[in-house]
Amino acid sequence: MIEIKNLDFSYKKTPVFSNINLSFPQGAIYGLLGENGVGKTTLLKIICGLQRPVNGSSTVDGMTSHDRLPEMLQRIVFLPDEVQLPDNATPQKYVDELSPFYPTFSQGTFLHLMQELEVEPDRKFREMSFGQQKKSLIAASLSLGTDYVLLDEPTNGLDIPSKAQFRSILSKIADEGKTIIISTHQVKDVENLIDPIVILSHNAVLLDASVQKITEKLFFEYGGAERPDALYSELMPAGYMNVVPNQSGEESQLNIEALFNAVLRNKERIKELFA
Amino acid sequence: MSQTFDIKRFGKVLAYDIRRLSPRNFRSGERTGNMGINIISFAFIPVVISLVNILMGEQAAGVPVWVRWSMLLFMAVIMACLVPEVHYNAVNQKKGGSYYAMLPASKLEKYLSMLLMTLVVCPLLTFCGAFVVDTLITFLPLHVNEGYLWQTDSLLGHFGINPYEGLPAIYSVRAYMVAIFGYILFAMAFVFGNTLFRKSKTALTMLCLFGIGFVVSVVSVLVTAWLVADLGIEIDLADRVMNVATGSIYGWVNNIGLGMQVLFITLLVYYSWRRIKRMGY
Numbered sequence: 001m002i003e004i005k006n007l008d009f010s011y012k013k014t015p016v017f018s019n020i021n022l023s024f025p026q027g028a029i030y031g032l033l034g035e036n037g038v039g040k041t042t043l044l045k046i047i048c049g050l051q052r053p054v055n056g057s058s059t060v061d062g063m064t065s066h067d068r069l070p071e072m073l074q075r076i077v078f079l080p081d082e083v084q085l086p087d088n089a090t091p092q093k094y095v096d097e098l099s100p101f102y103p104t105f106s107q108g109t110f111l112h113l114m115q116e117l118e119v120e121p122d123r124k125f126r127e128m129s130f131g132q133q134k135k136s137l138i139a140a141s142l143s144l145g146t147d148y149v150l151l152d153e154p155t156n157g158l159d160i161p162s163k164a165q166f167r168s169i170l171s172k173i174a175d176e177g178k179t180i181i182i183s184t185h186q187v188k189d190v191e192n193l194i195d196p197i198v199i200l201s202h203n204a205v206l207l208d209a210s211v212q213k214i215t216e217k218l219f220f221e222y223g224g225a226e227r228p229d230a231l232y233s234e235l236m237p238a239g240y241m242n243v244v245p246n247q248s249g250e251e252s253q254l255n256i257e258a259l260f261n262a263v264l265r266n267k268e269r270i271k272e273l274f275a
Numbered sequence: 276m277s278q279t280f281d282i283k284r285f286g287k288v289l290a291y292d293i294r295r296l297s298p299r300n301f302r303s304g305e306r307t308g309n310m311g312i313n314i315i316s317f318a319f320i321p322v323v324i325s326l327v328n329i330l331m332g333e334q335a336a337g338v339p340v341w342v343r344w345s346m347l348l349f350m351a352v353i354m355a356c357l358v359p360e361v362h363y364n365a366v367n368q369k370k371g372g373s374y375y376a377m378l379p380a381s382k383l384e385k386y387l388s389m390l391l392m393t394l395v396v397c398p399l400l401t402f403c404g405a406f407v408v409d410t411l412i413t414f415l416p417l418h419v420n421e422g423y424l425w426q427t428d429s430l431l432g433h434f435g436i437n438p439y440e441g442l443p444a445i446y447s448v449r450a451y452m453v454a455i456f457g458y459i460l461f462a463m464a465f466v467f468g469n470t471l472f473r474k475s476k477t478a479l480t481m482l483c484l485f486g487i488g489f490v491v492s493v494v495s496v497l498v499t500a501w502l503v504a505d506l507g508i509e510i511d512l513a514d515r516v517m518n519v520a521t522g523s524i525y526g527w528v529n530n531i532g533l534g535m536q537v538l539f540i541t542l543l544v545y546y547s548w549r550r551i552k553r554m555g556y
Binding site: 045048049050051052068069070071073074076077078080082083084086088089093097098100101102 | 276278281284287290291294298299300370371373374376377378379380381382384553555556
């Protein structure tokens with residue numbers, strides 16, 4: 001389990017997090033959402049030990065992240081948005097370099113994922129498009145067999161079929177009990193995949209709840225008129241979509257974009273609702 | 276398995292670092308080039324020396340063995356200065372550094388591998404490569420070299436680091452120690468510079484060393500002037516060797532120099548390790 005306790009973090013004099021608490025129990029795909037610059041990538045870096053908190057702690061299975069102990073690093077893989085790749089290397093050579101460090105690496109899984117994502121393992125990185133490079137890195141990262149997978153903007157550069165393949169692969173991996181944390185702006189790409197959802201704001205966590213809890217507390221109404229009590233309303237082709245407090249206990253289909261906007265516009269109200 | 280140091284894991288890190296010497300691993304985003312290519316280029320410098328010798332029309336005499344030894348050792352030292360920036364440039368870079376930092380090995384294992392690559396592996400590979408190339412040139416009937424590199428009796432005399440001939444063995448040992456510690460100190464300055472500066476690391480480290488060297492020279496001149504003029508101490512350079520043997524002021528200066536080398540090496544090792552340990556990406 002990943003645990004963040006009373007965490008403060010700042011870049012020089014710019015505060016990013018102030019006394020935040022989060023926990024990521026195993027076996028789920030967490031969605032880390034937030035506006036630009038709220039610290040989504042920073043939080044991933046703190047979790048995997050690339051940044052040191054000013055105060056508080058981040059632990060992975062009880063091990064302090066910033067110590068970057070080999071045992072912890074064997075359990076966690078972080079795929080940043082941009083990676084400098086060796087020009088003449090191939091995805092196969094790339095995993096050949098990494099695999100000695102990961103006892104859980106599976107060559108079979110790597111080849112299977114590469115096949116599913118339709119990338120050739122022996123093609124040079126420099127001959128690939130950005131999307132193909134990204135798919136290779138996703139396959140390489142997932143084949144390492146780590147318990148925790150941290151993905152920063154993983155769908156950037158992927159074409160539409162690849163996004164569907166990506167979702168299907170992640171669902172299978174989560175079923176194996178792995179913990180996946182996805183930080184993204186492109187919420188549509190991970191809709192129906194991420195659960196629980198964490199929404200970050202400047203200095204704080206605005207929402208940390210499962211989809212079930214969200215739909216218990218909020219009602220997503222499609223196709224009606226604009227409601228005055230709505231936390232968020234958006235005009236759509238079939239009428240307004242309203243996000244309102246769920247007072248009837250009725251179930252509704254979650255819309256992550258609408259949820260995100262509702263949370264950002266009603267920070268205090270959301271805190272009260274989910275307290 | 277220890278989380279701080281495990282010999283098997285250290286071997287993996289070292290093997291990973293050695294594999295990265297391959298030009299195949301060059302990343303186009305990197306401006307520092309590839310260490311493997313540097314080693315190969317440096318290994319062919321004996322060819323350049325031979326060509327220069329031929330062009331100068333001096334091949335009849337051939338390049339003396341001690342000159343070539345000097346070149347080889349000088350190249351190895353230059354290589355040690357280049358390794359930190361070229362091979363480990365990413366250690367304090369946000370983009371490239373995270374990949375290396377996330378490799379499942381301890382910070383200590385990565386640091387020790389960096390030191391071994393800088394101080395031993397890369398300079399040794401360069402030296403061996405150049406040694407082989409020099410031997411091949413000598414073997415060819417070009418007559419540009421005076422003899423094979425191993426055909427020499429007294430190299431130390433030529434390098435001027437063994438003024439203790441005829442004295443007890445301890446003085447020769449000390450001469451070697453001064454040379455080896457000097458080399459380690461110089462190379463460690465570049466390891467530290469690599470963690471301190473973000474760009475043009477080798478050049479900036481070199482500038483700092485020039486600056487420090489200048490200050491030390493000025494202070495030395497002032498101290499010497501003070502010793503001679505104010506205290507009336509007679510400095511007899513010709514008598515240096517015997518004074519070392521008898522433990523006079525020169526012997527003490529020598530010991531202090533050695534002690535200072537060890538002290539500065541320790542400080543550089545400590546501070547570069549501290550910076551790497553606390554580095555964020």
